[in-house]
Amino acid sequence: MKSFFFIFILIFQVKAEDLEFSGRFYSDYFQKMEGNGDILTLLNEMWLTSDYKNGPYGRGHVTLINQFSERATDSQSSSNQIHLREAYWFIGKENWSLKYGKIIHRWGKSEIYNPLDLWIGQDLSYIVMDNERQFRAAPTLFVFNWTKNHHTKRCTSYKIYSRRGKKIKKCKEYKIDTSLSPFNFQLVGSIDSPINNLALSNIERDGYTFNFQESNPNTKTPEFGTRLYYMGDSFSIGILAFKGFHHQPYFQVESISGKTITLSDKIIKKTTFGLDYEHAFSNSIFRFDLAYNLSESKDYDISQVNTHIDAVMTFEFKIGQNWRFLFFPNFKYFPKYDKQKIIESQSDPINYATQETNRIHFNETEAQITRVASALRYENEESDFKFQLISLYNVTMKDYMINSEFSFSPTDFVDLTLGSVYLKGPKGTFFNLIQDLSSFYIKSTLWF
Amino acid sequence: MINGIKIKIIFLFFYCNLLYGNDTNPDLLFSKNIRSGKVRSLHAKEVHLTSTLKSGKAKTKIYELWRKTEINSNYSKTLSVFKSPKKIKGQGVLMIERGESSEGNDVKMYLPAYKKIRRIERSMQSGSFMGTAFYYSDLLTPEVKNYKHQFIKKDKCKIETKKNCYIVKSIPKNKKIRERKGYHSFLTWINEESFVSDYFEGYDQNGKKIKTLEFKNYEKQSDGKWVGKFIKAIDLKNKRWAVFEIKKYETEVDINDSLFSERTLKNP
Numbered sequence: 001m002k003s004f005f006f007i008f009i010l011i012f013q014v015k016a017e018d019l020e021f022s023g024r025f026y027s028d029y030f031q032k033m034e035g036n037g038d039i040l041t042l043l044n045e046m047w048l049t050s051d052y053k054n055g056p057y058g059r060g061h062v063t064l065i066n067q068f069s070e071r072a073t074d075s076q077s078s079s080n081q082i083h084l085r086e087a088y089w090f091i092g093k094e095n096w097s098l099k100y101g102k103i104i105h106r107w108g109k110s111e112i113y114n115p116l117d118l119w120i121g122q123d124l125s126y127i128v129m130d131n132e133r134q135f136r137a138a139p140t141l142f143v144f145n146w147t148k149n150h151h152t153k154r155c156t157s158y159k160i161y162s163r164r165g166k167k168i169k170k171c172k173e174y175k176i177d178t179s180l181s182p183f184n185f186q187l188v189g190s191i192d193s194p195i196n197n198l199a200l201s202n203i204e205r206d207g208y209t210f211n212f213q214e215s216n217p218n219t220k221t222p223e224f225g226t227r228l229y230y231m232g233d234s235f236s237i238g239i240l241a242f243k244g245f246h247h248q249p250y251f252q253v254e255s256i257s258g259k260t261i262t263l264s265d266k267i268i269k270k271t272t273f274g275l276d277y278e279h280a281f282s283n284s285i286f287r288f289d290l291a292y293n294l295s296e297s298k299d300y301d302i303s304q305v306n307t308h309i310d311a312v313m314t315f316e317f318k319i320g321q322n323w324r325f326l327f328f329p330n331f332k333y334f335p336k337y338d339k340q341k342i343i344e345s346q347s348d349p350i351n352y353a354t355q356e357t358n359r360i361h362f363n364e365t366e367a368q369i370t371r372v373a374s375a376l377r378y379e380n381e382e383s384d385f386k387f388q389l390i391s392l393y394n395v396t397m398k399d400y401m402i403n404s405e406f407s408f409s410p411t412d413f414v415d416l417t418l419g420s421v422y423l424k425g426p427k428g429t430f431f432n433l434i435q436d437l438s439s440f441y442i443k444s445t446l447w448f
Numbered sequence: 449m450i451n452g453i454k455i456k457i458i459f460l461f462f463y464c465n466l467l468y469g470n471d472t473n474p475d476l477l478f479s480k481n482i483r484s485g486k487v488r489s490l491h492a493k494e495v496h497l498t499s500t501l502k503s504g505k506a507k508t509k510i511y512e513l514w515r516k517t518e519i520n521s522n523y524s525k526t527l528s529v530f531k532s533p534k535k536i537k538g539q540g541v542l543m544i545e546r547g548e549s550s551e552g553n554d555v556k557m558y559l560p561a562y563k564k565i566r567r568i569e570r571s572m573q574s575g576s577f578m579g580t581a582f583y584y585s586d587l588l589t590p591e592v593k594n595y596k597h598q599f600i601k602k603d604k605c606k607i608e609t610k611k612n613c614y615i616v617k618s619i620p621k622n623k624k625i626r627e628r629k630g631y632h633s634f635l636t637w638i639n640e641e642s643f644v645s646d647y648f649e650g651y652d653q654n655g656k657k658i659k660t661l662e663f664k665n666y667e668k669q670s671d672g673k674w675v676g677k678f679i680k681a682i683d684l685k686n687k688r689w690a691v692f693e694i695k696k697y698e699t700e701v702d703i704n705d706s707l708f709s710e711r712t713l714k715n716p
Contacts, residue, residue, distance in 0.1 A: 022534050056514070056707050059715050090715045094704040097711055106563045132561040145711050231710065233546060233554060234567075280567040282627060321575055381579020382501050382688070412507060412533040447534040 020051045025446045026133070028126070033422065033438040040439050042070040043126055045133070047085070057092035061101075069126070086137045092145075099143040104135045107227060107240060108289040109278050112328055112373050112390070115291035115310035116240065116274045118225065121247040127421060127437050138247070141222070213254065213264045221245075235279040242272040251361060253353040261353060287314035295336070306336040322380040328373040337367035363394060363430050370395040384409045399425020399432055417443040474597035474616045477638055481616075482522050482589055484643040487673045490515040492697040495528070499580035499690035509533065509578060513694075516703045522589055525708035530578075540713045541578075545589050553588050553628070558713045565710055574630025580690035581683035583630045586661060587692075590618070594625045606637050606647035607662050613637040613646050631659070642666065644674045658685045669699050 024047045030040040045067050052060030063085040070078040088101030108116030111131070121136035123129065223244025230237050249265035256262075271294040279286045288311070295307040315327045359365050371394045378387040386407040393400040405419035420440045425432035492513040500506050510532040517524045523545040530539045538560035545553050555568035568575075573584040595618040605613035619633045620626035631650035639646050648661035665677035679692040706712075 022537065024534075056703075056712055092711075095706050097715075099715070104563055109564070111562065111564070130561070132563075135563070229710075234570075236567075278567060280569050282570045282624070285567055285569060318569055318572060382499070382576065383579075384501070409535075412535060415535075 018052050018054065020053070021049065022051070023048045023448050025448070026130075026443070028129075028441060028443045030127070030439045030441045032436070033420070033440060034436070040437065041126060043129075044068045057090070057097060059090035060088070061090075062087040084137075088140075097145045099145070100141060101139075102137040103140045103143060104137040105140070105143060106135075107225075107238075107274070107276070109276050109287040110289050110312045110314045110328060111326070112375065112392070113312060113330055113371075114289055115293075115312060116272075116276055116289045118242045118244065118270070118272060118274075118291075119223075119247065124248075127434075127439070136247075138223075209260045211260060211262045213262060234281075235277065237278075238274075238276045240272075240274045240276075242270070242274070244270055246270050248362075251354065251357045253350050253357065256349050256353060263357065283318050285314070285316040287316070288312070306334055308332060308334040308337075322378055322383075324375075324377045324379060326375040326377070328375075330369075330371040330373065332364065332369040332371075334364065334367050339367075360428065360430055360433060363397070365429070366396050368396065394425070394429065394431075397425065397429040399423075399429035401431055413447040415443075415445040417441075417445075419443070472599040472602075472614070474599040474618075475592055477599065477614050477616050477643070478595070478597050478618065478636070479592045480643040481636060481638045481645060482592065484674050485645070485676060486517045486522050486524065486589075487515075487669055487675060487699045488517055488519075488671065489701050489703045490675065490697060490699050491701045491703065492694045494695040496693045496695060497578060497580060497582075497690065498693070500688040501579075507533075509536065514703055514707055516705070516708070524589060525705070526587070527708055527712065542708060542710075542713045543584070543588055544708060555584055556710070556713065558710075563714075565713060570624070571627050573628045581659070581681040581686070581688050582679075582690050582692065583659075585629045586659075586679075586681060590629065594621055595619060596621055600635065602640070603637075605639060607664055608639065608646055611646075612640040614640060642668075642674055644676065652685075659683055671700070673699075675699060 026043070026045040026047075028041065028043040030042075032040050045065055047063055047065050049061070049063045052058075064082060065085050066080075066082050068078075068080045084102060086102055086104055088099055088103045090097060090099045092098060103119075105119045106114075106117055107119065108114040119138050119140075121138070122134040123136055124134065223242070225240065225242040225244065227238050227240035246268045250268050251263050252266040254262045254264050273292045273294075275288070275290045277286075277288045291310045293308050293310065310330075310332050312328055312330045317325045317327075319325055363369060363371070371392065373390065373392045375391075376389045378385070380386075386405075386409075388405050390403045391400065401421065401423050403419065403421045405417055407415055407417040409415050418441075420438075422438045423431040423435045424438075425435065490513070492515075495511050495513050496508055497511065498506055498508040509530060511528050511530040513526060513528045515524050515526045524543075525545070526541075526543040528541045528543075530536045538558075540558040542556045542558075543553065544555075553573060555573055557566045557568060558564075559566060568584065573588070575583065577584045577587060598617040598619075600615040600617050602612055602614055605611045614637075616636050616638060617633060618636065620629055620631070626632060632653045633651045633655075635649045635651075636645055637647035638644070644666050645661070645663045647663065648659075649657055650659035650661075652658045660682045662680040662682075663676050663678070664680075666674045667677060668674055675694070675697065677694040677697075680689060681692070682689045
C-alpha cells in the first residue's frame with residue numbers, strides 16, 4: 001500500500017511528456033557443483049523504470065520489479081512477486097536539496113562489506129546476486145542535503161626575501177571545490193529486507209529441520225541519521241551518527257518441537273557512530289570505514305549485538321591500464337562478548353538456539369573476528385570482456401568463499417556471464433553451513 | 449663605451465621583443481589558447497562520444513555536460529551525465545580542475561550500479577576516458593606554469609588549412625605532471641587569429657607520436673570566446689579513434705557552483 005502511495009505522489013507531480021521509460025531483464029541459472037548437478041535456482045527479473053527530469057535539480061524515479069524464481073533446495077519452491085525497488089522525488093536549488101520516497105541510500109566507501117551501509121537492507125536470498133540487485137530501499141520521509149563551496153587560503157613559502165632579509169610567506173586565496181554536506185534523514189519505520197533464509201529455511205542440518213516464518217517486521221519507529229562530509233583535494237572524510245535499526249534482520253527461534261526449529265525475523269535497534277575516509281594517490285586508493293555500534297540488545301538477548309567496533313580498510317591498486325586489485329581487511333571487536341553466557345543459556349533451548357543461529361549466521365562467533373576479502377578485476381570499457389575473482393576468508397574461523405566471473409557483452413544492451421562460487425569451512429562456520437550452495441552459474445542481462 | 453653598447457643591446461632586445469616577442473612568446477600563446485575556449489558557462493544538452501573498439505566496431509555514448517569556468521582563473525568544473533546506452537545510463541563524471549594544487553585535478557565517477565562515487569587516481573587521468581581514445585587529461589585544462597613551452601614555428605594550420613597557426617611545444621615540468629598528462633611532450637597548433645587549438649600531437653618518452661587531436665567546428669560566442677564542437681582523437685599506439693561532438697548547447701547559462709558536487713553527481 002505504501003508503495004502505491006509513493007507512486008501516486010510521483011505521478012501526480014509530473015507531466016507525461018517529461019517521462020522517460022527504460023527497463024532490463026535478468027535471467028540467472030544456478031546449478032549445484034556437487035551431487036547430481038541439480039538446478040539450484042532459476043531466477044528471472046523484469047525491471048521497469050520511469051525517470052522524470054526537470055533541470056539539474058528536479059528528478060523523479062520509479063523502478064518496479066517483477067521477480068519470478070524457482071528454487072530447489074531440499075524442497076522445491078517457486079515464487080512470483082512484484083515489488084517497488086525505488087520511488088523518489090528529488091528537488092533542490094543551489095545549496096540545498098530534498099529527496100523523499102523509497103530510497104536506496106548508501107553510506108561508507110568500501111565495497112563487498114561495509115559497516116556504514118546503515119540505510120539499506122539486502123536481499124540475500126539468492127547467492128551471488130549482483131550487488132545492485134541485492135539492495136533494498138528504505139521508505140524515507142526526507143533526505144536533506146546542504147552543499148556549500150567555500151574559499152580557503154593556502155600559504156606557500158617562497159624563497160623570496162624582503163629587503164630586511166625576512167622570508168616572505170605568500171598566501172593565495174584558493175577555492176576548494178568542496179561540499180560540506182550534512183545529511184539529515186528521517187525514516188518511516190519499515191524494514192524491507194528479506195532475511196537471509198537461504199541457508200536455514202526448510203532445510204535439514206544435523207538432523208534438525210529449520211522452518212522459516214516470514215513475519216514482515218515493522219519497526220513503527222522513525223530512524224534518524226546525519227553525516228557531515230568534507231571533500232578535499234584528493235581526500236574526503238565523513239563523520240556520521242545513526243539511530244535506527246539493523247536493516248538486516250536477525251533470527252528469532254520461535255519454537256523447538258522435536259527436531260523441528262521454527263524461526264522468524266527480528267529487527268534489532270542500532271545506534272552507530274561512524275567515520276569514512278578516502279584518499280586517492282597516484283596509483284592507488286585507500287578507503288577506511290569505521291562503525292562504533294552501541295549496545296541496543298536490551299530487548300533481545302543475544303550477546304553479539306552488544307557494543308562493538310566494525311572496521312574495513314580498502315587498498316585499491318591499479319595494475320596496468322585495465323586490471324585492478326582490491327584488498328579488504330575487516331576487523332570486528334566485541335568488547336563485552338561473553339561466550340560463556342551462550343553456553344550457559346543451554347538450559348533455555350530457545351534462547352540458546354537463537355544465539356547459536358545468529359552467531360554463525362552473522363559471523364560473530366568470537367570476541368574478535370578478522371576477515372580478509374580480495375578482488376581482482378579486469379575492467380576495460382573498450383573491450384567486450386570482463387573478469388573478476390573475489391575471495392573472502394575468515395581468518396578467525398577459517399571458512400572461505402571464492403567467486404569467479406567472466407562476462408561478455410555481444411552488444412551494447414546484452415551481458416552474458418559465466419561464473420562459479422565455492423564455499424568451504426570447518427564445521428560450525430557460516431560457509432560450512434551453506435557449502436551445499438557451491439554452484440556454477442549463467443547469468444544474462446538485457447537492457448531495453 | 450662598453451656601457452653604451454650594453455644599453456644599445458638592451459634597447460634592441462626590448463624593441464625586438466615589442467615587435468615580435470608577444471607574438472611568439474610560447475607561455476603567452478599557450479595561455480591565450482587556453483583562455484580562447486573558456487566560456488564562462490556551458491550546458492551541452494547532447495554530447496556524442498563515438499569510439500572504435502578493438503573489435504573494430506564503433507559505439508556511441510550520449511551524455512549531457514555542464515561546465516563552469518571560475519572567475520579570475522581558467523579552471524573549470526565539468527559534470528557529465530551519461531544517457532545512452534542504457535547500460536551506463538546515470539553514470540556520471542565530475543572533473544574539477546585545481547590548477548596549481550599539488551594534487552592536481554580531481555576526477556570522480558558515479559556508478560549507479562553500486563550507488564557509490566569513486567575517485568580516479570592521478571595516474572588514471574592519463575587513462576582512457578570512458579573507454580575511448582581520449583585521455584581524461586585531454587578534456588581537462590593544462591596549467592600553463594606546469595609546462596616548459598617552446599615556440600617552434602608559424603605554419604599553415606593542419607585542420608583549418610587556410611589559416612596560419614603557431615606551433616608550440618610543451619614539456620611537463622616534473623614526473624607528477626607528466627603522469628597526469630600522459631605525454632612526455634606535446635605540440636599544439638594554435639590558430640593565429642582566434643588562438644583556439646587546431647591540432648595536437650602527443651609524444652611518448654622515446655619521442656614517438658602516440659596521439660593526435662583534431663579540433664573543428666568552432667563557434668564564436670558573444671563574449672568573444674569559442675566553443676569547439678568537434679574533437680577527433682586518434683590513438684596511434686592502439687590504432688583507434690574517438691570523436692567528441694557537441695550537438696546541442698547553450699552558453700552564458702546560470703550554473704551554480706554547487707551543481708559540481710556529489711549531490712548532483714549521485715542524482716543524475
